[in-house]
Amino acid sequence: MSFDVDVTLQRGERTIACRFTAPTGITALVGPSGVGKSSVLEAIAGLLRPSAGRIAVGSTVLFDSAQGVNLPPEQRACGMVFQDLRLFPHHRVRDNLLYGYKLAPSERRFLGLDEAAAFLDIAPLLGRRPRTLSGGEAQRVAIGRALLSGPRFLLMDEPLTALDDARREAIIAVIGRIRTELALPILLVSHDRADVARLADQVVELGKTPTSSLRA
Numbered sequence: 001m002s003f004d005v006d007v008t009l010q011r012g013e014r015t016i017a018c019r020f021t022a023p024t025g026i027t028a029l030v031g032p033s034g035v036g037k038s039s040v041l042e043a044i045a046g047l048l049r050p051s052a053g054r055i056a057v058g059s060t061v062l063f064d065s066a067q068g069v070n071l072p073p074e075q076r077a078c079g080m081v082f083q084d085l086r087l088f089p090h091h092r093v094r095d096n097l098l099y100g101y102k103l104a105p106s107e108r109r110f111l112g113l114d115e116a117a118a119f120l121d122i123a124p125l126l127g128r129r130p131r132t133l134s135g136g137e138a139q140r141v142a143i144g145r146a147l148l149s150g151p152r153f154l155l156m157d158e159p160l161t162a163l164d165d166a167r168r169e170a171i172i173a174v175i176g177r178i179r180t181e182l183a184l185p186i187l188l189v190s191h192d193r194a195d196v197a198r199l200a201d202q203v204v205e206l207g208k209t210p211t212s213s214l215r216a
Helices: 037-045 093-103 113-120 135-148 165-182 193-199
Strands: 003-011 014-022 026-030 052-057 060-064 078-081 153-157 186-189 202-205 213-215
Touching: 003 037, 014 037, 014 202, 026 037, 026 193, 037 052, 037 078, 037 153, 037 186, 078 135, 093 113, 093 135, 113 135, 113 165, 135 153, 135 165, 165 186, 165 193
Parallel strands: 026 186, 026 202, 078 153, 153 186
Antiparallel strands: 003 014, 003 052, 052 060, 202 213
16 A cells, blocks of 8 residues: 655745655655645645645545645544644543544454554553653553554554653554554655664655655
């Protein structure tokens, strides 16, 4: 399942232009701070409407300004892991995970709660609240919520930020298992070239120019 993105985005007075095609696997978006990496993820997820262009994932067109197509986020079958995680602080881990599960149409569910908890090694955390979790634990819960939403692909915004070395290694292992065992395409944003070199099958360089480049 490939990503095919060619969009122009407006962030206040700033114009972000991005064009790339990436095959299945893990694709990393890299580039200077403020270049628009997170905005591209938000556009693919349907949280930010491009001013022009086209977004397709596999055979599904998510946005096409020329054809008047703009699928709402809930119809894009996208699992989003935000940089700030956005776990519900008043809910325990179990209910954070079930929030994703309840959003998924039955035909798209490929994991149950117990399976996801075992896959991510978070079963002992189910009764805890987000404020009691370490950074790595919270990241795994956020990934679990995204997986339980039955996604066709994952978008991950700086999934390794602010983690110490041990927790970073654990999350790298989780992302690798999602690629190999669940076969989900992943588009992730990272500022760390070393992490990108270890994880990514493809790298998209976003710069100050209208066109990005793809390196296999």
